[in-house]
Amino acid sequence: xGEITNLGLxxxxxxxxxxxxxxxxxxxxxxxxxxxxxxxxxxxxxxEEELNAIFRVAHSIKGGAATFGFSDVAALTHELExxxxxxxxxxxxxxxxxxxxLLEAGDVVKAQLARYxxxxxxxxxxxxxxxxxxxxxxGADTAQGASAGPRCLDIRIGPLKDDSAAAGLVELFRDIPSxxxxxxxxxxxxxxxxIRRFKxxxxxxxxxxxxxxxxHIAREQVRIEAFDPAAARRSGxxxxxxxxxxxxxxxxxxxxxxxxxxxxxxxxARRSDARSRNAPAGALESxxxxxxxxxxxxxxxxxxxxxxxxxxxxxxxxxxxxxQFSSLLSGVGDLERSSRHLQETVMSIxxxxxxxxxxxxxxxxxxxxxxxxxxxxxKLVGEATELDKGLIEKxxxxxxxxxxNSADHGIETPAKRLAAGKTPHGTITLSAAHQGGSILIxxxxxGQGLRRERIAEKARERGFPxxxxxxxxxxxxxxxxxxxxxxxxVSEVSxxxxxxxxVRKNIAALNGTVELDAAEGYGTRITVRLPLTLAIMDGMSIxxxxxxxxxxxxSVVESFQVQPGMVHTVGATGRVVKVRDEFMPVIALDExxxxxxxxxxxxxxxxxxxxxxxxxxxxxVDDLLGQxxxxxxxLETNYRRVSDISGATILGDGxxxxxxxxxxxxxxxxx
Amino acid sequence: xxxxxxxDDSASMRQMVSFTLKGAGYHVIEACDGQEAYEKAMxxxxxxxxxxxxxxxxxxxxxxxxxxGLPAYTSTPILILTTESSVEMKSKGREAGATGWLVKPFDPxxxxxxxxxxxx
Numbered sequence: 001x002g003e004i005t006n007l008g009l010x011x012x013x014x015x016x017x018x019x020x021x022x023x024x025x026x027x028x029x030x031x032x033x034x035x036x037x038x039x040x041x042x043x044x045x046x047x048e049e050e051l052n053a054i055f056r057v058a059h060s061i062k063g064g065a066a067t068f069g070f071s072d073v074a075a076l077t078h079e080l081e082x083x084x085x086x087x088x089x090x091x092x093x094x095x096x097x098x099x100x101x102l103l104e105a106g107d108v109v110k111a112q113l114a115r116y117x118x119x120x121x122x123x124x125x126x127x128x129x130x131x132x133x134x135x136x137x138x139g140a141d142t143a144q145g146a147s148a149g150p151r152c153l154d155i156r157i158g159p160l161k162d163d164s165a166a167a168g169l170v171e172l173f174r175d176i177p178s179x180x181x182x183x184x185x186x187x188x189x190x191x192x193x194x195i196r197r198f199k200x201x202x203x204x205x206x207x208x209x210x211x212x213x214x215x216h217i218a219r220e221q222v223r224i225e226a227f228d229p230a231a232a233r234r235s236g237x238x239x240x241x242x243x244x245x246x247x248x249x250x251x252x253x254x255x256x257x258x259x260x261x262x263x264x265x266x267x268x269a270r271r272s273d274a275r276s277r278n279a280p281a282g283a284l285e286s287x288x289x290x291x292x293x294x295x296x297x298x299x300x301x302x303x304x305x306x307x308x309x310x311x312x313x314x315x316x317x318x319x320x321x322x323x324q325f326s327s328l329l330s331g332v333g334d335l336e337r338s339s340r341h342l343q344e345t346v347m348s349i350x351x352x353x354x355x356x357x358x359x360x361x362x363x364x365x366x367x368x369x370x371x372x373x374x375x376x377x378x379k380l381v382g383e384a385t386e387l388d389k390g391l392i393e394k395x396x397x398x399x400x401x402x403x404x405n406s407a408d409h410g411i412e413t414p415a416k417r418l419a420a421g422k423t424p425h426g427t428i429t430l431s432a433a434h435q436g437g438s439i440l441i442x443x444x445x446x447g448q449g450l451r452r453e454r455i456a457e458k459a460r461e462r463g464f465p466x467x468x469x470x471x472x473x474x475x476x477x478x479x480x481x482x483x484x485x486x487x488x489x490v491s492e493v494s495x496x497x498x499x500x501x502x503v504r505k506n507i508a509a510l511n512g513t514v515e516l517d518a519a520e521g522y523g524t525r526i527t528v529r530l531p532l533t534l535a536i537m538d539g540m541s542i543x544x545x546x547x548x549x550x551x552x553x554x555s556v557v558e559s560f561q562v563q564p565g566m567v568h569t570v571g572a573t574g575r576v577v578k579v580r581d582e583f584m585p586v587i588a589l590d591e592x593x594x595x596x597x598x599x600x601x602x603x604x605x606x607x608x609x610x611x612x613x614x615x616x617x618x619x620x621v622d623d624l625l626g627q628x629x630x631x632x633x634x635l636e637t638n639y640r641r642v643s644d645i646s647g648a649t650i651l652g653d654g655x656x657x658x659x660x661x662x663x664x665x666x667x668x669x670x671x
Numbered sequence: 672x673x674x675x676x677x678x679d680d681s682a683s684m685r686q687m688v689s690f691t692l693k694g695a696g697y698h699v700i701e702a703c704d705g706q707e708a709y710e711k712a713m714x715x716x717x718x719x720x721x722x723x724x725x726x727x728x729x730x731x732x733x734x735x736x737x738x739x740g741l742p743a744y745t746s747t748p749i750l751i752l753t754t755e756s757s758v759e760m761k762s763k764g765r766e767a768g769a770t771g772w773l774v775k776p777f778d779p780x781x782x783x784x785x786x787x788x789x790x791x
Contacts, residue, residue, distance in 0.1 A: 016687065023683035052727075059725050060681045063754055066776035067687065074776075081754075187761075242750075242785045244771035245764070 016068050020116075022290065023064045027073075027113055030057045031106050032359060038099050038106075039362040051088040054102070058084050061109065072123060073112045079130050080105055083137040098136055103363065105129060152201050152227035154185065155209075157217050159194030166196045168216030179204060179212070199227055293389065296349050300535055303339070303346045304631040308650045310339045315652040347533055352392050354432040354441070355383035360396075361403055361430060368407045375414050375425035376407055385432040387439050388533040394510055395441070395530065398503045402443045402526050403428060405500075410447030410524050420521065422446070434532070438554075441528040450476060450518035458484065476516045477614050480504045508613050508663050511537065511552055529554075539630040539649070541657060542608065543623030545595035548657045550630055550649060555662040557609040557616060559624060566607075577618045579609060585669040588620045592644060592665070612663040619665070632659065644668070673790055674698040674716060678708040678734065679723040679752070684775075688721065691779040692786070705729025709737050717747060719790050721773075724753040724760060732760075735767040748789040752777075 034057040041050055062077035080102065086092045111124045157165060173182040180202030190196050202209065206224050213222055310332075317325070317332045358380045365378045387395070411417075411426030418424055429444040452475050459478045460466055478484055482501040507514045512530035531537065531554065539550040567577050567586055575586040588604060590597060604620040630649035635642060635658070646661035675697045677688045682703070689699045700715060702708035706728040712720070720738065724731035731751045738744040748770040753760050764772055773785055 019683050019687050019690070022686050026682050056680070056725055056727065059754065063775045064681055064683045066754075067684065067778075241777055241781060242771060242773040243761075244788075245761075246770055 020068060023068055024113055024117055025290070027061050027064065027109070030061055031110055033057060035103060035106055035363050036359060038103055039366050041094070041099065043094050043096050043099060046087075046094050048088070051084070051094075055081065055084040055088050070112070070116055072126065073109060073116075076105060076109060076112070076126050076130060079133040079137070083133055086137055092137070092139055101129075101132060101136060105133060151203075152199065153209075154225045154227040155198045155200050156195050156223040156225075157198075157213075157221055158190060158196055159221070160190055160196060160217075161194070163190065163196075165217040165221075166190075166198075169198065169213060172212055172216070173200075176212075291349075293350075296346075299346055300350065303343050304535065304633075307339050307343055307631060310335050311652040312654050343536075347388075347535065348386075350389045350533070351386035352389050353383060354385045354387060354392070354439075355380075356392055357396050357399060358383050358430055358432075360400075364400070364403065365407060365428065368404070372408060373413060374407065374411050376411055377425050377427045379427060379429040381429060381431035382433050385434055385439060386532075387432075387530070388535070390534055391510055391530055391532075394506065395528070398506045398514075398528070399430075399441065399443065401499055401503050402528075403430065406443055406445040406447065406524065410445040410449075412448050416448075435529075438529050438531055441530065442525060443528075444523065444525045446523040449520040449523050450479075450516075451520050455479065473517075476518060479516055480514070480614060504613060510534065511554060513554070535632055536629050537632050537659070538627065539659065540627050541625040541651070542589075542621040543625055544589045544593060544604075544621055545597055547593070547595050548625060548651065548655065549589070549593070550657050550659040551608065551610065551619075552646075552659065552662060553627060555610050555612050557611050559606055559608040562605050562607050562620070577607065579616075579618065582616070584609070584616045584618050586618045586620060587665065587669045589660075590620075590622075610662050610666065612666040615666050617666050617669045630657075630659070672696065672698045673718040674700060675786070676700045676702060676708055676712060676715075676717045676720045676722075678702045678705065678721065678726070678731070680704050680726040681723070684723070687779070688782065691782055695783050695786075697786075705731065705734035705737075708734055712738055712744065713741065716743075719786065720744075720747060720749040721786075722749060722751055723775075724751055724764075732763045732767045732769075735764065735769045739768040750785065750789065 034054055037050055037054050037057075041054075058077045058080040062074050062081055065071075065073035065077060083092075083098070083102075087094055087098070092098075108124045108126060108129060112126075115123055157169065160166065170182055173179050180200060182198050182200050185197035185199050200209070209224065210219050210222060213219075313332055314336055317329055320329065322329060361380070362378055365376050368374070369376050406428050411428065412420070412422075414424035417426065427446050429442070431442045431444070433440050452472065455475055455478055456466060456470075459475075459481075462483060464478060464481065464484075479500050480503075484500065504514050507528055507530070510530055511534065512528060514529075515527045516524065517527070518524040537550075538553040540553050540556055541548050541550055567575050570576050576583045577586050586607070589595075590604065601622070604622050606621050606624060608619045608621055608624075609616055610619050632647045633649060635645060635648045638648070642658070644661050644664050645658045646664075647659045648656055649659060651657050675692050677685060677692065677699055678701075679685045679688065680703050685701050685703065689701055692699045700711055700717065702711050704726040705722070708720070708722065709729065711717075720734075722731040722734050729737070731753070735749050735751065738747070738749060749768070751760070751764045751769045751772045752775055753764075753772060754775040761772055770789065771785070773782070777785075
């Protein structure tokens with residue numbers, strides 16, 4: 001039973017597949033923990049605690065995989081467990097190749113599990129990997145074997161009529177200490193066939209053992225094999241997979257049967273007593289609950305509706321007489337507070353700490369170090385900062401790109417760093433912090449920074465319009481342009497260096513912004529700002545003709561009254577405005593959205609400067625109606641895709657207002 | 672209803688054991704390591720303890736030793752669940768005062784079979 005068996009999907013009418021989700025989640029967490037521990041571990045001096053914890057990961061995954069029938073996962077983790085067991089027992093000492101192999105094996109287990117979860121491709125080939133793990137696990141043995149070290153043997157004797165021969169063997173080892181050691185592999189009882197089993201550790205060859213044993217037992221009654229712990233677990237008499245150290249007759253099951261008749265009454269009393277003592281047990285048991293994301297999203301959606309209804313009620317109630325409807329008004333006030341609280345609480349369910357993203361970087365940096373021949377220290381700050389699950393998942397790729405860039409292009413080689421008077425190892429700092437309704441994520445390195453001339457040169461080569469008096473910020477901003485790359489060489493790690501424009505686009509799609517700052521020779525800092533959630537947004541409602549639209553507050557720079565002579569006409573139809581020495585295109589939103597102008601109303605008089613992807617446009621609007629939080633509804637799923645519109649929301653008075661896709665608007669105006 | 676204290680650091684194993692036992696009509700108290708199990712055992716009445724061997728904070732054998740030190744647990748059946756070499760584990764389990772052992776992986780049928788031998 002100690003070996004791995006595939007139990008199939010059904011056991012005793014219980015469908016084991018219902019436990020898969022928990023197992024997968026747990027295995028994922030376990031593997032992530034193992035990876036983090038392996039990356040952190042001091043190879044020269046691993047602590048007991050670390051070795052035990054890593055062992056437990058393999059042990060736990062193996063146990064679950066074997067139980068739930070994932071036999072290939074169980075087989076691989078079994079090998080890992082064997083290696084880790086020897087490490088924690090100090091039979092082997094930890095070496096860097098072992099850490100590498102353990103990390104590699106962890107990746108394979110991840111792939112195996114992904115395949116069971118319906119993702120991933122073919123089942124990974126594990127044969128060669130298992131061979132390598134075995135070779136490492138056997139490391140000490142082979143080393144000692146060369147110097148004729150002790151061998152571990154599994155010795156069976158019998159069939160025996162009595163135990164005297166077995167006792168004789170044990171005595172033999174006591175009398176001749178240099179022979180090695182012997183320990184019983186059974187319960188000091190012969191099996192049904194009269195066989196006894198021993199584990200013997202000895203330097204002596206088989207012939208010498210047989211010679212000595214022949215004092216007590218005939219040679220043909222002795223069988224010597226190499227000791228295999230797995231085989232020991234399968235030893236005879238234990239095939240049931242369980243056993244008792246006590247006489248089964250004394251177990252409560254048997255005792256209870258005897259006592260049953262005599263003490264039926266007192267038994268019942270004891271039981272009810274036990275039950276009452278058990279009463280608070282339920283409350284203590286579980287402190288967490290796993291719920292599907294769908295359920296949470298449904299809840300968030302419903303709360304969104306509730307908040308809208310509440311806002312409608314509040315608006316209607318505003319006009320009521322405060323004295324006559326005092327209790328109604330106070331009820332509406334309470335409703336507003338409760339629904340806000342409810343909304344915050346429900347949104348917090350979807351919040352996940354940034355460590356979910358950050359935790360993958362130590363491993364990545366470790367791999368990059370060896371690939372790039374650099375020394376990099378990774379500092380993580382603010383891992384507990386929480387962010388919406390949907391956003392977290394979408395920020396992984398852009399952040400990975402940024403960190404990889406820092407390692408590849410930012411941090412210099414140790415030689416170069418020493419020549420520049422720096423420490424040989426570079427530092428990349430990843431930090432996250434809340435700032436108002438946003439989260440600020442920073443990727444900072446103390447590498448070579450950006451060289452203004454090189455960027456300017458590349459920009460010219462690629463035909464970007466350049467001026468002599470451009471500020472540093474303007475030059476750095478070129479990095480984000482599509483098709484811009486300064487990488488001197490195509491590297492395996494960062495590819496061709498393209499993709500910064502993709503990073504910005506992806507972040508903009510999350511209503512976020514990204515900025516870069518650099519100092520030549522000192523390092524680079526990239527700041528990503530994201531909203532905490534995509535479900536609620538700070539918006540500014542604006543009047544265009546007779547309609548109301550919402551502009552994401554994050555993209556609004558400023559607004560002012562249009563003065564005569566401010567707007568210049570360029571060419572046939574183009575209009576531009578000069579704001580603080582910067583010319584930007586002017587767009588009339590009523591024209592963009594085809595909203596008819598009400599009778600007798602002059603041209604729009606308010607200009608709003610809107611920024612997206614680092615570019616600005618001036619939008620002409622009729623009214624500024626106010627700032628408020630809006631619950632974002634997806635227009636595509638509820639209606640269809642509309643250009644220049646990113647979503648919709650329901651206003652306090654029940655009307656639908658469209659949310660303007662500022663990125664698209666800016667792109668269309670500046671193309 | 673009889674109470675079984677199921678101790679395992681693996682949530683999926685706990686869930687499987689708990690589901691199986693509840694289905695068979697037992698009251699199940701879960702604990703995710705020996706320390707938590709010990710604390711729960713002190714405040715609640717338990718008819719059987721199923722303890723995984725390898726757990727953080729307090730392992731199965733230590734839990735057995737500690738439980739046997741409590742007057743209420745001198746004769747309560749305690750089974751150790753293990754995938755480790757039975758030779759070494761078994762002698763440790765026996766010394767600590769465990770009632771018996773069950774090798775992982777086991778299936779729900781086997782679990783119930785063993786439990787019905789120990790309590791009724």
